[in-house]
Amino acid sequence: MVTKAQTSSLFKGEPDTQRKEIWAVGGGKGGTGKTFLAANLGLCLSKLGKRVLLVDADLGCANLHTALGMSPPSATLSDFLKGKGRSITDVLSETGIPNLSLISGAQDFLEIANPKYGEKLRLIRQIQELDFEYIILDLGAGTSFTILDFFLISDHGILTVLPEPTSIENVYRFIKSAFYRRFKKVVKDPQIREIITRAMDQKNELGIRTPHDLIQQVGLINPMVGGRLQEAMSSFTPKLIVNQVRTKDDIALGFSMRSSCSKYFGIQVEYLGYIEYDDYVWQATKKKRALLLEYPYSGSARCLEKVTHNLLTQEQLTFDLLIRK
Numbered sequence: 558m559v560t561k562a563q564t565s566s567l568f569k570g571e572p573d574t575q576r577k578e579i580w581a582v583g584g585g586k587g588g589t590g591k592t593f594l595a596a597n598l599g600l601c602l603s604k605l606g607k608r609v610l611l612v613d614a615d616l617g618c619a620n621l622h623t624a625l626g627m628s629p630p631s632a633t634l635s636d637f638l639k640g641k642g643r644s645i646t647d648v649l650s651e652t653g654i655p656n657l658s659l660i661s662g663a664q665d666f667l668e669i670a671n672p673k674y675g676e677k678l679r680l681i682r683q684i685q686e687l688d689f690e691y692i693i694l695d696l697g698a699g700t701s702f703t704i705l706d707f708f709l710i711s712d713h714g715i716l717t718v719l720p721e722p723t724s725i726e727n728v729y730r731f732i733k734s735a736f737y738r739r740f741k742k743v744v745k746d747p748q749i750r751e752i753i754t755r756a757m758d759q760k761n762e763l764g765i766r767t768p769h770d771l772i773q774q775v776g777l778i779n780p781m782v783g784g785r786l787q788e789a790m791s792s793f794t795p796k797l798i799v800n801q802v803r804t805k806d807d808i809a810l811g812f813s814m815r816s817s818c819s820k821y822f823g824i825q826v827e828y829l830g831y832i833e834y835d836d837y838v839w840q841a842t843k844k845k846r847a848l849l850l851e852y853p854y855s856g857s858a859r860c861l862e863k864v865t866h867n868l869l870t871q872e873q874l875t876f877d878l879l880i881r882k
Contacts, residue, residue: 579685579692580868581614581711585727587698589717590800591615593838593848594861595695596624600849601865602691603656610649610689612660614707615697619662625652626845630661638676645683654850658689677703681710700734708735709742713868714795715829718814720807725814728797732824733757736768736793743789744782749775769823790823796871798864799831807831827871830864832857 582595592615599611613621613634622629630650637648650659684692694711696704708714714735718728734757741753752774756765765771768790776783799811811828818826835857841848849858 577690577692578713579694579711580713580715581694581696581708582715582717583696583704583708583731584717584724585698585700585731586719586724589719589724590832591698591717592621592624592695593842594715594717594798594800594832595693596621596847597849597858597861598865598868599657599691599693600654600847601862602693603654604849606656607690608656609691609693610658610660610687611652612684612692612694613662614694614704615662618697621695622650622659622661623845624842625654625657625659625847626850627652627659630659633661634680635662638680645680645687677706681706685710700731702738705735705738709739713871715798715868716795717798717800718810719801720799720803720810725810728814729818732795732818732826733768733822735795736790736822736824737771739789739793740768740771740786743785744775746779746782749778749782752778767821767823772823791825794825794827796827796829796868798829801834802831803834829867830860832860832864 580598582591582598584591595611599609602609611621611625613619615621619633627650630648632648632650634648637645641647645660648660650661652659684694694707696707716728716731718724737753737757741750744750744753752763752765753771755761755763756771756774759766763774765774772783772786772790775786797811797814799807802808808831811831815826815828818824833856835855837852837855838848838857841851844851848855849861852858
């Protein structure tokens, strides 16, 4: 359990023994506030004295620098992937904000949106080795393998959803796709990998509609692998944030989605909180300024701080459990 003293130390920026954390912000659909959330989560952490790196992993459509009020950096991920630098540190940019650095995504280099497998592994490996307390990945829209792989390497996979049918549907699809992608990485048997691939088609002829169905099907073929998939499902806990909340029903959406994922998918989604709809958000965006810098006392800024607090509290709980083991 996190004590008041531990929670207090997290928010005063006092030294602690936490390990490095990677947070990935996704959601499937474009326009749900992924970049807004990534930028402001980074700012919340940096204000607490944490050393933070923001990575614009929206390959092919980079705009995280704009959310921070920066001009396009001269060195980007496209330079790294094209071999212009041996280390990813060569494309690091300072934001002018204490404790906050940036790696900008590609600009005018379409091939980066679908990097080769070897390039992707090299990129992921070097990101994981960077010397920051927190690394926040701003993911692009959709459910490409590249986006799913970035999501799956994170310690906290965060999904942002709008209280709209299209956004809700896309988040469910993202969770299911990420889950199946993780399944496929767990097993090596070609026959079972093929079943997982076919299961990703909702209209598959095998009758597999949910992860539960898939585990049952695999368990009939190989009980040991079925058990491994069950373990993978138990450890897959994406986080959810509802953005642009206007009503109590919008707030309740997070709880409803958490319940639905548990009931139909067998996946335990954690509801971190919500960001209220706020005119200050678009005003800050229009000024090319991050909300927490331009309007730090707005209602939406307080929501962001609360969400960050919830993430840090969960992180401390996880760390305490690891220490006890």
